[in-house]
Structures are given as C-alpha cells and as structure tokens.
Amino acid sequence: MAKKQSNTDWVKSLQPSRLNVLELNDSERSYLATSFLSQHVNARNEDPVVAKLVHQFLKINKPYLNELDVQAQLSYSGDDIKLNLKSHTKIGAVPLISPITHKNEYSLVIKPRFGWNGVGPILSRTGFRYLPQILELPQLRISETHIPPWVLSTVILSRIENLIKKLDRRFEMTTEVHPIPKGSVDWADYAQRRVSSANFLDFNCTYSDLRDNRLVKSFIKHTLQKQKQSLETQRDFGIFVIQLIDYCDSLLQNVYDASPVKPTPLQLSKLLSQSFKGDTLTKGIQAIKWTSEEKGLAGIGDLHGLPWSMNMEVLFESYLESVISRISGKIGGIIKSGRLRETIIPIDWDPPLIGSQRSLVPDIVFTRNDDLFIIDAKYKDHWEDLNIKNWNNLEDVIKERHRNDLLQILAYTTGVSQKNISCCLVYPCKKETWKSLLKRNRHIHKAEISRGNKRINVFLTAIPFDLDEENIEKLLPIFLN
Known part of the structure; x- marks a missing residue:
C-alpha cells in the first residue's frame, strides 16, 4: 500500500530566501x-499544488489585503496560474503570510499610479x-528608501502632542523644600540642618500632589x-x-x-495593556515604542x-489645497476647505x-474680490484618457x-449667490x-454657461504631484480672467 503523502512532501525544504515583494x-x-x-x-505536476497554495495564500491574507482595499483571486489562463489583484485608491505596504511557513515572508506594496519621487516630498x-x-x-x-525618517516623525510628533494633551493626572507622594510647612514636615532635618545654616524658611515637606504621570x-x-536628534541630521x-x-x-x-x-x-507592554485599542494613549505609546526601536515606514528597501x-x-485633495494656497499667496484671496x-x-x-x-461639500471654495471659485479634486484617469483618445473613442463608462x-460641480453653484462663478475640475x-x-x-x-445675470465659467485642468513655483503660475489664467 502506498504511503500517504504528507502535507509537506510536495514542498521543498525552505532555506532563508530573498525578500519577496508583490508590487x-x-x-x-x-x-x-x-x-x-x-x-x-x-512535484511533477505543479499546477494543482500551486493552485492549492494560492487559495491558502488568499484565505490567510484576506485581512491584510483588506487594509489596502485589494481584491484578490486566482486566475488560470490554461497556461499559467496568476494572482489576480485589483487595487483601488489606497497606497501603502502590508505584510503577507506564507501558506507554507505561516510567517510574514512576503510584502505587498501599492504605489501611486501617477508617480512621484517619494512619500516625503509630497507630504511636505x-x-x-x-x-x-x-x-x-x-x-x-x-x-x-524613498521615505526619509522625518516622514515618520510627522506621525510620531502628532501622536505625542495628543498624548500630552490627554495625559492622565494622578496623586503622587512628593518630597520637596517649601518656604512654609506643607503636609508632613521633617522637623529633625529642620532643626539639625536648616536652622543651623540659617535657612529658617526651608521646610522639607512630604505631601500628596496631583501631577501628570511622571513615568510617561x-x-x-x-x-x-531622539526625534529632534534625528531631525537635526536631516536639515x-x-x-x-x-x-x-x-x-x-x-x-x-x-x-x-x-x-x-x-x-x-x-x-511599554504594560502601558499598552492598560489602554484601549485606538485611543490616544495607545497611539502615543506606539509612537514612543517606534522611536525606541528606531522603526521606519515600509516600502521597497533593505x-x-x-x-x-x-x-x-484624500492626499490629492490635500495636495490641491496646498497648490491653491500658494496661488492665493501670489494673487490674494480667501480659501475654505472641504x-x-x-x-x-x-x-x-x-x-x-x-x-x-x-449636504454638498466642495473640496475647495476660493473667493477673490467679487469672484467665487469652486474647485474639486478628482483622483481619476479621465484627463489622461481624454488627452490620449478623442471623445468618440472613449469607453462609455469613462464618458x-x-x-x-x-x-x-455645477450642482455646487446652485447654493451660492455670487454673479461671477467659476468651477474647476482638477485631475492628476x-x-x-x-x-x-x-x-x-x-x-x-x-467653457462658459450663462444663466440670466449669472455667468458660470467651467475649467478643466490637470496637475502633476511636483508643481514648482514656475509651473504653478501656469494655472493663474483660471483665476485672473
């Protein structure tokens, strides 16, 4: 009778392997x-075994894939087994578990499709x-390697600020010298040391005092x-x-x-066990832990x-808001943020x-003199599609x-009273x-739309993620008509 094959017979002995990154x-x-x-x-016939591994891989990694909104399934063309991944608008990096070792052997990295030279510069x-x-x-x-240490510092400092604001206070026994008696006074110390040295108003007092958590x-x-030392090297x-x-x-x-x-x-473990998941203390202690262990943000590196x-x-909306702020600095105006x-x-x-x-919530409303500009950021491929293909050749779903x-964006204009209104759709x-x-x-x-005594200008434009001051001026015609 043939010996039954164990679950590991078809798996080669695992050696320390290179890093496996899915991008x-x-x-x-x-x-x-x-x-x-x-x-x-x-195995002689690999396909059934690989298919089984892929199914196990997808099952055990579903929670990690969900963190980046990635849909995954096995795809078989008849020639090759592929991992079919559909990403959405989230980028980042998460660990993935091996179905063989059940350890975090792999990593999934999702990058921005419009490209940039790193998270650090865009955040700045x-x-x-x-x-x-x-x-x-x-x-x-x-x-x-494209995420400099100061990027994580922005997250850490923000969490530390919130931790300081919410830092719990507690009564602690404190021993200090006071000019008047307070709590329990060490009279022997007063008689033997203070009086003999003519320090008649120095009382060594022990008392219960409400103070911030000293250890934290x-x-x-x-x-x-530590954060300041790191930042000093990155000037x-x-x-x-x-x-x-x-x-x-x-x-x-x-x-x-x-x-x-x-x-x-x-x-740190004790403090984390005393806090609730997701609260300010937990996030603050995590920031302290990352600094203590000198962690970095994950991506592609060593x-x-x-x-x-x-x-x-959200990032593109924030980026567009910063661009409009720089335009406002050149020509004046007031910005309101969605x-x-x-x-x-x-x-x-x-x-x-x-x-x-x-309610309706435009991304940005910019007023300058009597002009009102309603600006909406659209993180979509429309602009690339419109400039590569003509309208007749576009897919119906894109149209x-x-x-x-x-x-x-035209619906936003119904809720405003200004006569000179401009709408602007901005794509990456x-x-x-x-x-x-x-x-x-x-x-x-x-384009221009006239409605009685109200005139509505409609603008379409696109911007990359690295506009410098010279290129920002190329957008001024929208606001100086």
Whole structure:
C-alpha cells in the first residue's frame, strides 16, 4: 500500500530566501506571477499544488489585503496560474503570510499610479495636511528608501502632542523644600540642618500632589529628544524639517520638568495593556515604542519597517489645497476647505428624507474680490484618457464618469449667490503629460454657461504631484480672467 503523502512532501525544504515583494499601482488590475510560491513546490505536476497554495495564500491574507482595499483571486489562463489583484485608491505596504511557513515572508506594496519621487516630498508639499496611517499589523521585512525618517516623525510628533494633551493626572507622594510647612514636615532635618545654616524658611515637606504621570512624561521627553536628534541630521531636506524641529521644541516645553528615560519593552507592554485599542494613549505609546526601536515606514528597501496606508483621493485633495494656497499667496484671496468642513452647502428636505444626501461639500471654495471659485479634486484617469483618445473613442463608462464630475460641480453653484462663478475640475496627471500639455497650450480648457445675470465659467485642468513655483503660475489664467 502506498504511503500517504504528507502535507509537506510536495514542498521543498525552505532555506532563508530573498525578500519577496508583490508590487502594483493603485486603481489597477494586475496579474502577478505565482513564482514566489511555486519556487517551493517539489512535484511533477505543479499546477494543482500551486493552485492549492494560492487559495491558502488568499484565505490567510484576506485581512491584510483588506487594509489596502485589494481584491484578490486566482486566475488560470490554461497556461499559467496568476494572482489576480485589483487595487483601488489606497497606497501603502502590508505584510503577507506564507501558506507554507505561516510567517510574514512576503510584502505587498501599492504605489501611486501617477508617480512621484517619494512619500516625503509630497507630504511636505501638502503642508502635512494629511499623514500616513500606521497600521496595527506585524512589522514588515522591508522599508522604503524613498521615505526619509522625518516622514515618520510627522506621525510620531502628532501622536505625542495628543498624548500630552490627554495625559492622565494622578496623586503622587512628593518630597520637596517649601518656604512654609506643607503636609508632613521633617522637623529633625529642620532643626539639625536648616536652622543651623540659617535657612529658617526651608521646610522639607512630604505631601500628596496631583501631577501628570511622571513615568510617561519621562518616556515622552526621551522620545522627543531622539526625534529632534534625528531631525537635526536631516536639515538638508528643506524648510519643512526645520519646521518639524521647531514643533518638537514646542512639545519639549510641555515636559521640561521631566527627566528623559528610555522605556523598556516590559514597561511599554504594560502601558499598552492598560489602554484601549485606538485611543490616544495607545497611539502615543506606539509612537514612543517606534522611536525606541528606531522603526521606519515600509516600502521597497533593505530594512524593517512599519505597515502603512494612505488614501490617494484624500492626499490629492490635500495636495490641491496646498497648490491653491500658494496661488492665493501670489494673487490674494480667501480659501475654505472641504477637508475642514468649511464648504458645506446644506440640503433641506421637506419633509425630511432619511437616508438621502443631506449636504454638498466642495473640496475647495476660493473667493477673490467679487469672484467665487469652486474647485474639486478628482483622483481619476479621465484627463489622461481624454488627452490620449478623442471623445468618440472613449469607453462609455469613462464618458459617464466625466459627465457625472461636471454635473456634480455645477450642482455646487446652485447654493451660492455670487454673479461671477467659476468651477474647476482638477485631475492628476503624469509629469510627462503635463509637459506635453504645456508645450501644446492644452493644460487648461474653458467653457462658459450663462444663466440670466449669472455667468458660470467651467475649467478643466490637470496637475502633476511636483508643481514648482514656475509651473504653478501656469494655472493663474483660471483665476485672473
């Protein structure tokens, strides 16, 4: 009777292997080779075994894939087994578990499809309006060489500031010298030392005092000092690092009376066990832990890193807001941000309609003199499609989405009273596309709609993620008509 094959007979003995990184862009469907799994298969007919491994791989990694909104399934063309991945607008990096070792052997990295030269520079251009979300997942085996350390510092300092604001206070027994008796006085010390040295108003007092948690404050001071030391070595990155150093100094003022103490893993574990998941204390202690262990954000590189994610729709809105702020600095004007809920246009249903939309929220409203500009960021491929193909050759779904974008921004104009109104849809584009548009003077498209005594200008434009001051001026015709 043939010996029954064990679950590991068809798997080669695992040796310490190279790092396995699965990469794809946001908002795309990608068919990735399954060689990262098949390399461990030891069978004459590999396909059934590889298919089984892929199914196990997808099952155990579903929670990690969900963190980046990735849909995954096995795809078999008859020739090859592929890993069919569909990403959406989230980018970032998460660990993936091997179905063979059940350890974090792999990593998934999603990059922005319009390209940039790293998370750090783009965050600085947005003025840190939107920061990466650090995921509560196991550590990755890689870190992003294009993510400088100061990027994580922005997250850490923000968490530390919130921790300081919410720091619990408790009664502690304190011994200090006071000019008047307080609590329990050490009269023997007073008689033998103070009086003999003519210090008649020095009383060594022990009393219960309501103070901030001294241990956590000591950890915070150690963290801030370490962050400042790191930031001091990164001054060449630009003015934003100097701003972070000033931010760090301002936080240090809140713990000036504490002595810096490096926390032990046991102390951090105890503090984390006392807090609730997701609360300010947990996030603050995590920031202290990352600093103590010198973690970095994960991506593509050689070192260990923290899993993270960012929503490109929110990031593009933040980036556009920073661009409009720079334009406002050149020509004047007042900016209101949808991100800060400053642009809400309420919808009043009569009678109230439960479940329907209650308000309109443009991304940016910019007023200058008597002119009103309603600006909406659209993190979509429409602009690239419109400039590569003509309207007749576009897919119906793209046409419909573009029409919806126009109708949406025109709907915003119904809630305003100004006579001179301009609407602007802004799409992202690649740097090469931007240069081509400038060369052909096609970077701005304009239409005009007249309604009685109200005139509405409609603009379509696109911007890359690395606009410098010279290129920002190319957008001024939208606001200076």
